Amino acid sequence: MQYGDKTTFSGSLKIQKRVINALLMREIITRYGRNNIGFLWLFMEPLLFTLMISVMWKFIKADQYSTLNIIAFLITGYPIAMMWRNASRRTIGAISGNLSLLYHRNIRVLDTIFARVLLEISGATIAQIIIMTFFIIIGWIDVPHDIFYMLLAWLLMALFATGLGFIICSIAFYVDAFGKIWGTLSFIMLPLSGAFFFVHSLPSYVQKYALWIPMISGTEMFRHGYFGDSVTTYENISFLIICDLVMLLIGLIMVKNFSKGIEPR
Template identity: 70%
Template sequence: MKALHETSFLESLRIQNRVIGALMMREIITRYGRNNIGFLWLFVEPLMMTLLIVLMWKFFRADHVSTLNIVAFAITGYPMLMMWRNASNRAIGAVSSNAALLYHRNVRVLDTIFARMLLEVAGATVAQIAIMSALIAIQWIDRPADVFYMLLAWLLMALFAFGLGLVICSVAVQFEAFGKIWGTLTFVMMPLSGAFFFLHNLPSQVREYALWLPMMHGTEMFRAGYFGSSQITYENPWYLLLCDLVLLLLGLAMVRKFSKGVEPG
């Protein structure tokens, strides 16, 4: 009996992997087509945006106003911000764009949302690795102090992106107007991500309130891994993990609730 359950679970897992893979491939083809570089735009697009921000900080500001390597400062803040922002934005239209696929027995509402967010996280991850490797190679930035800590921070923020995307998608399905203004709201939230400053530079009273925001902990943690002891940071990985789990559980519950009323289009 136990072996039968294990076989059933493995088979379900294989089916789930095929469904997610097929949805991701469909999303890539729909979004980027088959011409030119095709799916590579998934990585090139965030790479170009990040490179543009880095060049702006490099040539217009920074090394003139601070002893801190401004390129390293930009590359350890902006890409992570764009990861959770893009993932939540893309999650909003996942259900309506894939409604026809819900006729298939193995395709669920959650699959369509997860596939879209996974693409955004994967694209941002590859772009981050590529641009950091290139900048290290041309000696614009130094090697990270603790790569493992940076990877852990990125993983925790990826979980945050998934949880946030599930919640935002669920709210947008119930209130269509919210889906239209969420993109604007994320611009307002950008300064609250910690991407453009160190928490250490804030007044202590302001810092106390800022630490309630999980995005702050992700950015501080990522920078702590890169800069090491040369910079003072205030991250709490356990708090970030707790926020991730709460968002994920809440998001899954919300998706499960509204999924019952979704009909194949």
């Protein structure tokens, strides 16, 4: 079998891998260029932003208002929220920015959207690993209680970001105005994602409504993995998995439907 043979499943996977790799490299070069630190900005942007906020909270002595390590609280909530927010925002320009590439028979609309989502998830993941490792080394935070549980939470939220990205891109394709206001809407949703609070700290009559927000389950799960039983969390893993699968299915159907009317130019 030749490398580009599409008659077998493995051949198709090889082609798909090459397509995604090519789109990722194109996105990196287009967005960050070839000069200076280039692709390093992929994770330097979220890394520096999180580092700046963490240092600010550290030196205003926010720890005095809580027995919980406020830096650990911040970096186990804010970066994971920025991942799904940035991934969904970047999908909006995926079609117009790669329209000419659709002349290639192996490139589909879905590939261009997925490449952007994957790029944002990868950048957020690398930034999260670096910032946590750095703070552990300098003694600002402790070693996580259960790394595997944190990885599982991050993976589930990455799936959430992917499904959300597909849906947002599809809606923005049909309603151009939506693409312009999603940045504001997603910013408003940020405080509702659980990035800045524990569900346990909310009034009991609010908690049952908060748990219907899937991002909160992901954040609570991630923090449970870090803090362990020293904090009380209310993550609903089954609910989050169902939300991820439903959003992925809806997003794929929506992308498939609007892709039929797109022609390269």
